[in-house]
Amino acid sequence: MKIAIDVMGGDRAPNEILKGALLASKEIESEIVLIGPERIVGETGLQFVPSSEVVKMDDSPLEVLRKKNSSMHIGLRLVSEGKVDAFVSAGATGPLFLGATSIVKKLEGVERPALGVAVPSLKGVTILIDAGANAKVRPEHLLDFAFMGIAYAKVLGVEDPKVGLLNIGSEETKGHEDLKKAFSLLKENLGDVFYGNVEGHDINSGTVDVVVSDGFSGNVALKTMEGTAKLITTTLKKVIKEGGILSLLGALLMKRSLNKLKERLDPRSYGGTFILGVRGIVVKAHGSSDAKAIMHAIKVAEKGIKMRIVEEIGRGINSVRNSGDGR
CATH class of the missing domain: 3.40.718.10 (Isopropylmalate Dehydrogenase)
Known part of the structure; x- marks a missing residue:
């Protein structure tokens, strides 16, 4: 290799x-x-x-x-x-x-490749696609992103991935016209695999396995998560330091756990995104x-x-397209 x-x-x-x-x-x-x-x-x-x-x-x-x-x-x-x-x-x-x-x-x-990144979630990882390559897309592109996201999730070992559409609310009527059209397309083509609309907090919560978005919104969400992670780790250090000797002793006892938390939240730990x-x-x-x-x-x-992510995604896209139900 x-x-x-x-x-x-x-x-x-x-x-x-x-x-x-x-x-x-x-x-x-x-x-x-x-x-x-x-x-x-x-x-x-x-x-x-x-x-x-x-x-x-x-x-x-x-x-x-x-x-x-x-x-x-x-x-x-x-x-x-x-x-x-x-x-x-x-x-x-x-x-x-x-x-x-x-x-x-x-x-x-x-038709339109996309950036797919596996971000940490409470259930392991969530595939965010697109994470920044396509600032503006058509509803049909979001369907393609879902196909690629499903294939990627299966490569990572998720047997029955669920897909969510990033929106400003969970209701079907939320969002601009292109998002509403995308909702209908995803529901029609993915069936039960399509969970529905999800919001930003659902990405790290692990509500679904794949979150589909245009590149502009996806990149904003990704950068926001990175900033939040930095806020948590920096604030935690500050609070421990300000807490006096007992706080420092407690932190020393929890050093291994705190290091694991830091590594888990560190954006550098997931390093890069695939152009899928x-x-x-x-x-x-x-x-x-x-x-x-x-x-x-x-x-x-x-x-x-x-x-063998390229081969598996190529095979997975064809499988999902041909099945008609996202499975």
């Missing part, structure tokens, strides 16, 4: 990307292939492919197609040619998404990823390889 890393993508490139890649190389089975300028990647001792251009964070999506010698373009091309099994980048979402759909290509039957619906494994890491987040994004990519 080989995983290519875009060393030049992200707000903290190249230093944090390299650190994350080196951390991951000690913990995973896959071989890591770094993509970046030789003067940077050639000193790491890891396999590398040199690049001479960079797709910047504020570049337009089309730049990934124009800059053929960029680390992002080369990584996507390596996936499309089967020379690596996965590609991880913390670069700009727009170029990466366009590159994945144009270079790696879409799976048959998928393309013919290869492409993982989008957060633009501000540090070394730990990059390490986890690489682990996400390796998990995708082992689960």
